[in-house]
Amino acid sequence: MNLVSNDSEIRGENVYSFDEFCSKRESLDWYRDDLFLQKSAEHFIGLDYGKINERILTFSPTVSLKWNQLAERMARPEVRPFMLHYDAFNHRIDRIVRPMEAHQLEKEIFGEGLFSNKMAPWESFVKRLLIHQLGEAGVACPLTCTHGLIGIIEQFPNENIPELEEILKHTKEGLNGEFAIGAQFMTEIQGGSDLPANLLEAVPDGGNYRLYGNKFFCSVAHADYSVVTAKISGSNKVSTFIVPSWLPGDKMKEKRNGYEINRIKWKLGTAELPTGEINYKGALAYPVGPKDKGIAVAAGIVLTLSRLEIGIACAAFMLRASREANLYSDFRTVFGKKVKDYPLAACKLKYIENAAQRTTAGAFKIYDTFLRLERPLNPGLDSDLPMEVRKQLFIFRELVLLQKISTTNEGVKVLNEAMSIFAGHGVMEEFSSLPRIFRDVVVNEQWEGPRNLLLTQIYRDIQRVTEWLSPSEFVGGVLHGAAIETIHEFSLQLENLLQKPVLGIVNEASMEAATEWDTFCSALFKAYQELALNEIEAKANIK
Known part of the structure; x- marks a missing residue:
């Protein structure tokens, strides 16, 4: 004899569902559905709002759905960045291992050319504001640091160091479709935010310098280039330098530019972002800006x-x-x-x-x-x-x-x-x-x-x-x-x-x-x- 007439009458069955909430959340367009954000953009952008608004409306669905899904997947603890110091042949490579989603998200976001001369500043601003809604997602800090690196090279052009112009093009406009990533390494263990306490030494090498010493908090440790503060030998004042992570032809070989990454930090937040401790052992560095005014x-x-x-x-x-x-x-x-x-x-x-x-x-x-x-x-x-x-x-x-x-x-x-x-x-x-x-x-x-x-x-x-x-x-x-x-x-x-x-x-x-x-x-x-x-x-x- 069948005592249960249908499945819905099974005692204790939980039929509650969050599907409606999830469906609404996933269908939201973070710009189109935010009238206040649109009002703010219209007020401050002014005459160019119409054409910029159309481009943002086209851009927003990708952030709201595709990139958000990538950000959520790469946030899982089991796929957080870790170090692989040596390859199978005992070569020191200091490879930062990140999940596929991180590489995809980074490539697509940087591929937008957010700091390119081809993009209006207000368009970049609103697009970045939407990207920040992902959280750090391993891209927010890299975007910010890249902007700073571009800013410092543009402020202090130096025709005597052609490498700086190449770095500027690589980060701002891209080279062969690839956009480089910037970082800023300033903090040392003894100083924290106290930059005058920097001890990293910059030794003159022709028109350039070689760096020796340690940096203790280095976010975007996977960057292509970094802004680094150091003291020139014999000076008690800080100067600034641009340091490539790899010299030409060395990136594919995983041969770093005269430095090692000691470890990746274990942080409370921004966990998808590799923050390292770096030991410089003669890294080639290009001076930028006035000496002793770092x-x-x-x-x-x-x-x-x-x-x-x-x-x-x-x-x-x-x-x-x-x-x-x-x-x-x-x-x-x-x-x-x-x-x-x-x-x-x-x-x-x-x-x-x-x-x-x-x-x-x-x-x-x-x-x-x-x-x-x-x-x-x-x-x-x-x-x-x-x-x-x-x-x-x-x-x-x-x-x-x-x-x-x-x-x-x-x-x-x-x-x-x-x-x-x-x-x-x-x-x-x-x-x-x-x-x-x-x-x-x-x-x-x-x-x-x-x-x-x-x-x-x-x-x-x-x-x-x-x-x-x-x-x-x-x-x-x-x-x-x-x-x-x-x-x-x-x-x-x-x-x-x-x-x-x-x-x-x-x-x-x-x-x-x-x-x-x-x-x-x-x-x-x-x-x-x-x-x-x-x-x-x-x-x-x-x-």
Whole structure:
């Protein structure tokens, strides 16, 4: 006798499915379906928006589906990069082994020619913002470092070193359809962000140099070329160099240019990105930029571009977090109601969306300033520049620093809040990208100067320029277009803080002042973001 009439009546059968949620998520186009991102692009791009918008609409589906799938596959722990130091014949090769998906993703993204003269800067910006929504994915940092390497060679062309022009072409326009990858190796074990403590030695060799010593944090260890800081023999000041990973004809032979990779770091986040420790044993290096001004060159050009890109990445991370949290909250039902219909969840979703839009608006506005300035990347502020130009460049420099510390700090909070919308599924690595991106933003908070270091730098920078840029002028420049009352309030706070022992000896008064400074910087940049957001919304409302 058959006691069960059909399969659906089997006791204890779980028929719940996430298919609807997964299907909607996979069908989303990260640009076409994001009206705010389109409004932001239209507002800041201006007259060229129409043609650039069409190209981005064509580009976006590839990022949203194909590249996202590759990024998720290569994030699995069993395929993370590892070192193969020797081949079968005992030759030292230091091969960095990465999964096929990493090579495919890298080739396709770099093949877009994002820094080519053929691509408009705004088109590149929006495309990179979409790419950053993948998380690090082994390509975000390489893109950023390549941009910095291009920037430094363009800023300091040297016809006496033709190899630099070849490197520029290889990274910017590609050679025979292949685009090279750049890196920046500056940190040493004894110094961290303290570049003056560099001990790597550059020994003259004709018109070039040979490097000897160690670098301790070398992200994009698989790069074709790197920007490296070192001290020329007999000098106590840092210079900058471009170092090829392989000399001509040696890449296929896996014969590196006079250096070894000791190991790959085990990091909290950006795990798909090979970060190594490098031991230089006479690597050929090409000097770039003024000798003995390597710190100014690195900070003014390479690190400025990296910090600028981190702000763009944080905007992308938050946009993705907001999109996926909203999608899930509209799908998931708990105790008879959708997650989004609970006030506690609704207020979190509102905060996440606002933070994402503020951060995106701020990233667009700073990049707009970057494009409008004639020479935004400078190894220090030239005293021969017109005073108004010096002021504009200084304000831009500080905005980049404020964006870096503010967006990474808030990014951690936003990703954490977004994961909480998913409840237990929020920490499941295969359920969504959010845990992976959460770890990436934590790492980004430490890269290119951790929060305390940059807060100190901003304070010292403003102190140094008070003779030609008053606190009220600085605040007025940052918040240009804001209400007079807002500018006045922030100006008074800044004037007051510059009189306090923010950088004094450690005691109760200095710690209280330091806390006030931290809070002030976050509030000032949030006001800047809100100003940018209001600009976009006002323009959209007029239409």
